[in-house]
Amino acid sequence: MTTDSTTAALYAQALQSTAVDPSRCTVPWGVCPEHGGTLKSRARATEGFDSWCTDFTCFNVWPYDRLDAACTEPATHTVQADNDDRYVVCDGHALTARAQITDGQVLPGLPA
Structure with a gap:
């Protein structure tokens, strides 16, 4: 490779x-299990992270930093x-x- x-x-x-x-x-x-390398993450204003798939047909969201886990x-x-x-x-x-x-x-x- x-x-x-x-x-x-x-x-x-x-x-x-x-x-x-x-x-x-x-x-x-991490990746979106359905779309692959389409994740975005951000720190929440209060605590923790959110992660979501950026594919416009996908509604997957995770309440943690899935991208870096x-x-x-x-x-x-x-x-x-x-x-x-x-x-x-x-x-x-x-x-x-x-x-x-x-x-x-x-x-x-x-x-x-």
């Missing part, structure tokens, strides 16, 4: 997470890099990965 060093470190963390719990998405940031969605796809690294992701991260990775594949299902 073509990535910068920060992104590479995050993917290395995802690989470790895959070994710990292969049934959960391993990406350390580790993803908790179930894993449904495997991202296979050209160097044979694999990590598991949810539907939303698979959608985003298909649009962003250049040297790898997004495959339905989990590794055996």
Whole structure:
């Protein structure tokens, strides 16, 4: 995959997470489970955060900073890099990965 060093470190963390719990998405940031990388977050005036999907057909809203929280969605796809690294992701991260990775594949299902 073509990535910068920060992104590479995050993917290395995802690989470790895959070994710990292969049934959960391993990406350390959130997405909309239906539309992928379409989240916005803001701090509330009183306390905490709000997050929402920016897709105009979506009404998903979360009462926390989902964008900067580790993803908790179930894993449904495997991202296979050209160097044979694999990590598991949810539907939303698979959608985003298909649009962003250049040297790898997004495959339905989990590794055996």
